[in-house]
Amino acid sequence: MSHPQIAIFARLANGNAAPVRAVAGQKALLARTTHGIAYDEVRDVFMIPNFYAHAIQVFRGDANGDVPPLRIIQGPKTQIKTPDKLMFDSVNNEIYVPQGNKLLVFDGSAQGDVAPRRILGPAQDLAATLVGIDPVHNLLVVAGNTGRAGGRFAIFDRTAAGDAKPKWVIQGPHADIRRLMGPIALVPHRGLIVAGIRTNEELGGDDNFVGVWDLFAKGDTPPLYRIGGPSVLLQQVRGVTLDPKHKELIVTDKRINAVLTYYFPEIF
């Protein structure tokens, strides 16, 4: 990908729309494809991981152009290593950074070289790639891929730390969480997990879909809904996010190289 940026589009943008603003440039300190982003509506900031510089960068919510981040979390005390994704808990003001065998949790106002507030793991089988937080039920969803067994949602207490074990796990051939890539989303009041699922084709395939799982289902439980599947547009789903006010699901797809918005009132 030639040109890093954080493009910000109007909700109703469609087709060849130009972003209403974009953050890019030397001062912005972006690098590579940014695989994670979270918006905190309480403090009006958004944050991203920087894979190469082992950092979390926090920008003003209205950031535009070649502007520096408000804050950077970076340094040896942070234990941050090649951060790829992150998630923010607006209610409890915490930043979650999954790092494979451990999950780092920082104070949402952290800055500089600071230690995590708590760490889940290290545990060889944690498979922490993605995170969802349910502040209503006080739950933490650690999502990731576990080799041949495929993807998994492991549900912990929100404040789980150390060698805590998941309260339950959603995984199996019927659950069909084949491979998780981009950020997942939760609908806490409905007890739902929304995630993009890709197949193993390297470039893309017709079986990609966005699935919706019951957060409280345990074991090998199939998704309640799927958008996509054979020959229904999606080619290689990346991440999802939600717009509860307009009851919309927003999906990124690498192979289509697009951002798609679905009206999905059933999950809100």
Add this chain to the structure above:
Amino acid sequence: MCEWVPARATASFTAILQEQQAQARAKAPTPAQVSDVNRRKPVRMIKDHYGSYSSIAVDLTHDEVVMTDESLFNILTYNRTENTPPTATMSEPKRMIGGINTWIEFQCGVYVDQATGDIYAVNNDTVDRLVIFSRQAKGNVAPDRIIRTPHTTYGIAVDEPHQELFLTVQEAAAVSVYRKTAKEEEAPIRLLQGNKTQLADPHGIAVDSTKDLLFVSNFGSVSEHDRTAAPAGGEAREYTSLATKSNWPLARESAVPGTGQFLPASITVYPRNAQGDVAPIRVIQGPKTQLNWPTGLSVDPKRGELYVANDTGDSILVFSITASGDVPPVRVIKGAKSLVKSPTGVFYDGKHDEVWVSNFGNHTATVYKATASGDAAPLRVIRSAPLDTPTPNIGNAYAPAYDSKRDQILVPN
């Protein structure tokens, strides 16, 4: 919709809420609902429906220009003298290579073999393959040759006298050097990597074979790598390759936690055959340089000048190849008339003394006299979209977020 309430609320209140929430929880949908959702089409789709030129090279033998397109995943070939009239919708390419069989996706670098017309195109962070096509290839065809590369290769340069091929590797902050004729799983023959190199998110690369120099542009984000930091196992492809291939760069598994840094942008200069952890012989870096995400590079060996596609500077910077330190460019092409917008590729055509620019930000490739300066109008323009078509500039959008305060969608590339 129920209002979200934090779990810090009192126990009794929480119990009431949880009862309400249990009632609100999704009931199993009916088969009709499931079917309806499954076939649902998006109500909106942000997508560039036109090609966005990312890298560029001229075939001087066959009088053609070759560009990679990161919007629609194609390699596009036009006549070198193509000039899209302002009233035309766009220029149609003479040949187009694209489709699932081609292994083409986010291609950031391109090289054309002047003797054969073969096209070498670098895939960045989704396909770890350098794909090589014959000049006449078109359509959804398999590459004639593939080299398996480290993850996140970006720029390409070829030293024809020594038959060597150079690739920058972003993630590893490295330069991998292959035999030009390498194929499949063949290992690199040299590696430039380490703290002394000052490589930091390297992008463009150029070789001056006449003076035996190697130039690399760097964005600045970097961390240390140490083989002992890698886990003793793992399934990641970099680690697997590390164990089996010589000269394979240390990558994410070997990154040392907490060692990340943000360095200023730079052009680092090395002897052509530099290898290992060696310091550059010169570094162009500092506020006078105007470097702002320096991307594609190209050398004019006769004048001894280095062209830099300066992405977020919306400019082409020209430095002497002997420049060092915080020095201003000798020339800058920049301004509204120049049409330079988010340039990511640049190519110096020594036969016609022209410089070509691929402008990722406005669907154009533009051509200038090599000595052009300031807000110079291009000699010719190749346009891939109707005039002034907006460019979303989306590339491998991975993680969307929703700004509920402004009703906006945040999309990082």
